[in-house]
Amino acid sequence: MTARSKVLLAIALVVVVGAAALLSLNNRRSRGAEVRVEAIEERNLEAKVIASGNIRARVQVDMSSDISARIQALHVREGQDVEEGTLLMELDRTRFEAGVSRSRAALSQARAQASQQEANLLRARREYDRVMALQARDPILVSQQQLDDAETNLAVAEANVESARFAVEQAEASLDEAQDQLDKTIFRAPMDGKVTRLNVEEGETVVMGTMNNPGSLILSISDLSVVELVVRVDETDIPLLSLGDSAEVEIDAFPSRVFSGRVTEIGNSAIQAPSQQSGAQQAIDFEVVITLDPAEVELRPDLSATAEIITDTRSQAVAVPIIAVTLREPDEAGRDPGEGAAGGADPEALREVEGVFLVQGETVEFVAIELGIAGDEFFEVLDGLSVGDTVVAGPYQTIRQLRSGDPVRRMSNAPGELVAPDGV
Numbered sequence: 001m002t003a004r005s006k007v008l009l010a011i012a013l014v015v016v017v018g019a020a021a022l023l024s025l026n027n028r029r030s031r032g033a034e035v036r037v038e039a040i041e042e043r044n045l046e047a048k049v050i051a052s053g054n055i056r057a058r059v060q061v062d063m064s065s066d067i068s069a070r071i072q073a074l075h076v077r078e079g080q081d082v083e084e085g086t087l088l089m090e091l092d093r094t095r096f097e098a099g100v101s102r103s104r105a106a107l108s109q110a111r112a113q114a115s116q117q118e119a120n121l122l123r124a125r126r127e128y129d130r131v132m133a134l135q136a137r138d139p140i141l142v143s144q145q146q147l148d149d150a151e152t153n154l155a156v157a158e159a160n161v162e163s164a165r166f167a168v169e170q171a172e173a174s175l176d177e178a179q180d181q182l183d184k185t186i187f188r189a190p191m192d193g194k195v196t197r198l199n200v201e202e203g204e205t206v207v208m209g210t211m212n213n214p215g216s217l218i219l220s221i222s223d224l225s226v227v228e229l230v231v232r233v234d235e236t237d238i239p240l241l242s243l244g245d246s247a248e249v250e251i252d253a254f255p256s257r258v259f260s261g262r263v264t265e266i267g268n269s270a271i272q273a274p275s276q277q278s279g280a281q282q283a284i285d286f287e288v289v290i291t292l293d294p295a296e297v298e299l300r301p302d303l304s305a306t307a308e309i310i311t312d313t314r315s316q317a318v319a320v321p322i323i324a325v326t327l328r329e330p331d332e333a334g335r336d337p338g339e340g341a342a343g344g345a346d347p348e349a350l351r352e353v354e355g356v357f358l359v360q361g362e363t364v365e366f367v368a369i370e371l372g373i374a375g376d377e378f379f380e381v382l383d384g385l386s387v388g389d390t391v392v393a394g395p396y397q398t399i400r401q402l403r404s405g406d407p408v409r410r411m412s413n414a415p416g417e418l419v420a421p422d423g424v
Contacts (some may be wrong), residue, residue: 002188032407036327036394037359040385043319045375047312049240050179050286055251055303055355057222061191064217065206065251067091078198080220084190089218091185091206098177103178107171114164117157124150124157189221196301227292227299231307232271232285240311241266247290251305263309265289271415285363312373318357318385320369324393327352327402328366356385357392357402364392366404 069091076088124251128150135142190267197220200206207216227251233241267287274284290307292299299415354371357364367383385391392399392408402408 003235014424029206032362032409033402034411035364035392035398035400035402035408036411037165037390038321038324038393040318040320040381040387040389040391041376042316042387043378045314045319045373045378045380046310047373047375049233049237049309049311050229050306051233052304052306054228054231054291054301055162055299055305056228057193057196057224057227057381058228059191059193059223060196061193061221061302062217063088063187063190063196063221065091065094065184067207068097068206068207068208069185070147070203071200074200074202076195076198078195078197078219081196081235084189086189088189089121089187089197089200090301093182093185096185097181099178100175100182103171107168107175110164110167110171114168116163116385117160117164121154121157121161124154128154131298135378142380144338146418155170161201187218191221193221193223194218194322196224197242201303221230222301224299225341228264229290229292229305229307231288231290231305233288235270235284235286238266238288239288239363241309245309245311247262247309249292249306250301251299253300253303257295257297259292259305261290261292261307263288264291276331314373314380317372318381319375319386319415320385320391321393322374322377322379323396324391324399325354325369325371325379326356327354331355357404358385359392362409363405363407364402366402399410 071089072092073090074088075090076082082088086408098385100122131142131147131150135147180209197217199216200218206218243263243266245263247261247263249261251257251259252257265288269286270284271287272282272285288309290309353368353370358367371384372380372382374380392402395411
C-alpha cells in the first residue's frame, strides 16, 4: 500500500470515528440527561451552627497552697461531696507553730522595751519640770546649760517612746503574718460541691507559687448544680449567634441522650489572638458558653460534647433542596451586566447568580432565586419559586453541566432519594 493510500485511510477512519461520536452525543442529547427531580413544598427549617467543646461546672474553685509543707493528713477523696467549711487537708504545722511562738516572744519583748522607754520619758519630764521651777525662783541657781540639757533629754525620751511603739506594731504585724502562715496549713471547702480533681496524696510536699511559676494544684471543687458546655466557634459563624439561642447537645459519654441548653456567653475576642499565633495563619475561633438545662444524669467536667445551636427558624417556608441550587453566569440567568457609574460593567451584575433548573415538560430552564436561611438539607426560598414547581435535585455533577433548554428524563429513584411527581 502506498503512503498516499495510508493517509487517505487514516483520514477516513477519523471521519468515521468523529461521525460516530457526534451521533452518540446527539442521541444522548435527544434522549436527555437522567436527573432526579422534586416538587417544591413548604417545610419547617432550622438554621444551625455546629461546634464542639467540653463540659465544665459554672463555678469551680482550684485550690493551691500559699506555703510549702508536707501533707500531714488528707480528709477527702476524689468524687466526694463536701459542704462549705468541711476540713479537706492538713499540712505539717511544726515549723509554723514555732514561727508563731517566736513572733509572740518578739512582741512581748517589744512591749517591755516600750514600757521601759515610757518610764525614761517620765523621768526626763520630771527632771525638766524641776529645772524649770528652780530657774523660775532663782535664775542664778540654774544655768542655761542645765536647762538645755534637761530639754534635750526630754526630747530624746519622747523619740525613744515613739520608736518603741513602732517596734511593738512591727512585732504585732510579724505575729499576724506567722499566725496567717499557720492558718494556711488547714484547708477547708470554700463552698458546697464535689471534689472533681485530687492531685496529691498524704505525705507529699506541696509547693507554693512564685511570680513566674504557679503553685501546684492540690484539688478542685465544682458546683455541678449548673453545668456549661464551652465550645469553639469559627469567626464566620459568630455573627449568626445571639444570647439566648437554644441548643441541642450530644455528649459522647451519653450517646442515646440529647441535652438542651441556651447560649449564655459569646466571646468578644479570639481564643488565640492572631498576634500570638506562630507560623501559618490559623483559624480564628471564639469561645461560646452554653448553659445546659438540668438533666437526670450526673455530668462530669471535661466530657466531650457537640452542640447544634439553632440561630434561626422558619415555619412553613418555601424550601428547595440544597443540592438543587447552583451558580450560573448572569447572561445565562437572563441578566444584563449593564453599565457602572464609570462606564464599565456593574460589579454586582457581573457576579454569578444562584438559581435552580426548573423542569418544564421534557426540558429545563435556569431560574434565578433569592435564598434565606439554610437548614440541614433545604434552603429557604424568598423569591423565584412557588409551591408545586418541580426542580432538578440531582445528581450534582449533572446539575453542573445542565444548560437552559437541555432535555432531561426522570431517573429511577433509589430508596430514600428524592422522588419526582408523576408525569415528569
